[in-house]
Amino acid sequence: MADVTGETLQDAIRDVVDPQARLITDDFQAYKGIGSEYNGGHETVCHSTKEYVRGDIHTNTVESSFALVKRGIVGIYHNVSREYLHRYLWQFDFIWNNRELNDGERTVLAVQSAEGKRLVYKQR
Incomplete structure (x- = not known):
């Protein structure tokens, strides 16, 4: 990946992640909006506010x-x-x-x- 932009990162995700998947990421802005393409949705933890886990949502x-x-x-x-x-x-x-x-x-x-x-x- 030559650069890490929302577009290139989301393209890379689309290449390897099953559309049935549930995405779990941190709050990096490049991930914004991609969840609507996945049946499992998109959950985030907000590392910028020191949130690292919420129930079963984490990136550990x-x-x-x-x-x-x-x-x-x-x-x-x-x-x-x-x-x-x-x-x-x-x-x-x-x-x-x-x-x-x-x-x-x-x-x-x-x-x-x-x-x-x-x-x-x-x-x-």
């Missing part, structure tokens, strides 16, 4: 997941290319979705999921 899960990505990129890879960013994100997605497992169990699961698949790397 996505913030925690994003923190894992940031720590991994800064602490492990130091730099990632835009070309392969999706691969790094897949890795962190796998780690996040299996966070209840220890490292050994996650490794076994990753190896098992590769069974019967040919893993190739094609350099461009």
